[in-house]
Amino acid sequence: MRTVVGLVLLAALAVAGCSVPQQGPAGPPSIVIGAGQEPDNLNPILGYAPDGAAKVFDGLVDRDAGLRLTPRLAERLPEATADGLTWTAKxxxxxxxxDGTPLSAQDVVFTYKSVLDPKVNSTIASRYDALAEVSAPDDSTVVFRLKYPYAPFGQxxxxxxxxxxxFDGQDINSAPxxxxxxxxxPYTVDQWRKGDRMVLKANEGHxxxxxxIKTVTxxxxxxxxARATRMASGEFDATVxxxxxAGTYTGKAGYKLVRNPSADYRGLGIPSALPFTSDPRVRVxxxxxINRQAMIDTVLAGAGKPAATPxxxxxxxxxxxxxKFDFDxxxxxxxxxxxxxxxxSDGKRAKDGRPARLPILYPAEDSLRKDLALAVGSDLAKLGIDAPVEATTFELMLQRQKETAAVWGGGDPYDPDSAAYTxxxxxYSGQPGYxxxxxxxxxxVDAALDTARxxxxxxxxxxxxxxxxxxxMADPAWAFLVFLDHTYVMRDKWNGIEEQVEPHDHGTVHAVWWNIEHWSPK
Incomplete structure (x- = not known):
């Protein structure tokens, strides 16, 4: 498979003349980005871009390159009372x-109340478990009252x-x-053709x-x-x-290879209900x-760190x-x-006539997860465990979570509560979703997470x-494998690119283009 991939990419580079594609007629600065993830919707209430870098929206706060919180729609960072139960934002x-409508504190109240509304299918409601009430004593003040002190609430x-x-008269779940x-x-949505592309236009009245950069596609x-081939053919200015x-672009004239650190893990979720994996000793x-360093050296070409917890x-x-789990x-x-x-005698393990078997699923279009799944399967096979690897969809991975292992991803660099609690x-055992x-x-584990929260x-x-x-570590639920470095290939034509430790989400929002509104052409 790797040989075929290499030939496809070399062929595409040959078509592109192994050089930077020529620019067309001069016009307003624009950029075309090949993204690997498409959002389900663009509504923050439903879960779009909850960690900022939303392009179309601003939060009360944002983060700088060092992940420090900075004021955004709030004129200064929100302040908490000494007991941590009340947070106020001006x-x-x-x-x-x-559309020209002035921002009001009532808009902030509506946004957060809607996230918590049980009639709304928000994927991020669990983030706000601590929130009891949000109110607006006047048009420029928002007050959050919490059920219990929650140190990371500002995040x-x-x-x-x-x-x-x-949303007047609209069902939030299905609103236009x-x-x-x-x-x-800083941007508005000019066009969105689902399954194909989204075009953003600069908000000139921001x-x-x-x-x-006036247009971002x-x-x-x-x-x-496919992204590698289309990048090589000159269709994209940047891609992940x-x-x-990505390493095939090392030293290539006119291109820039960017490698950003992240808290984005890939790991094998191990079902705790299977007879084989119900014993913590088996999960340990x-x-x-599992030889994590070998995965980093080969599958990731050195671009990552070993993982043991989230x-x-x-x-x-x-x-x-x-x-950490040392390979032994x-x-x-x-x-x-x-x-x-x-x-x-056949080299396979069994207990009471039952084979040691752990199927491993991965999403079919993700070549990185495929390679990690194959590496895990190979390591487990050496231990005498039957670990067949199967390509599927995220939906089927969730449906089969009680009977198979699967290669999942997640994580963020903001606070361990958001990385580990849910x-x-x-x-959250048995609840729907991720x-x-x-x-x-x-x-x-529950007691420690509750104390920290x-x-x-x-x-x-x-x-x-x-x-x-x-x-x-004594009773693991996963085999967390690696924390990735996110790798990007870009045309070398932009100023303003800044490294930021990235979360799992690096499609339209985060990624190397997290601050694209501050970029300018060279």
């Missing part, structure tokens, strides 16, 4: 939505704000706004300043190899590619028998460097023996996350 004056005020009047939004952001191509494909054995090394205040196939085999899964706390997909239940003392939180990581 709005910037003179801000208007792209969740990056959500884009929508105009409440746009969801594909043709109105925001306060309250900050109008972007220098995102072309959605989920297949990695797996490290090996699987983690111990807390990224870039969460430096919370990350425990002792929380002998130790893994001994743990499997201890759990009763013993090798037979993923591993037992209260929460606790392994149906994990560990009382020590509800305490304002940084020292207490730090110790709670150390306790969480140690409890998890």
């Amino acid at each position: 709005l910037r004056q003179g801000v208007k939505f792209s 969740f005020l990056t959500l884009g704000i929508v105009p409440r009047k746009a 706004f969801n594909t043709a939004p109105i925001g306060t952001g 309250w900050d300043k109008a972007p220098a 995102f072309v959605y191509v989920t297949d990695d190899n 590619l797996p490290p090996r494909l 054995a699987i983690n111990t028998g 807390i990224s090394p870039y969460l430096t205040e919370w990350y425990d460097p002792a929380a 196939a002998g130790k893994a085999g001994a743990l499997l023996d201890e759990a009763g899964w013993r090798l037979g 993923l591993l706390h037992s209260r 929460v606790n997909m392994t149906l994990y239940n560990n009382s020590q 509800r305490n304002l003392d940084p020292g207490v939180r730090k110790q709670a996350y150390r306790d969480f990581q140690q409890a998890y």
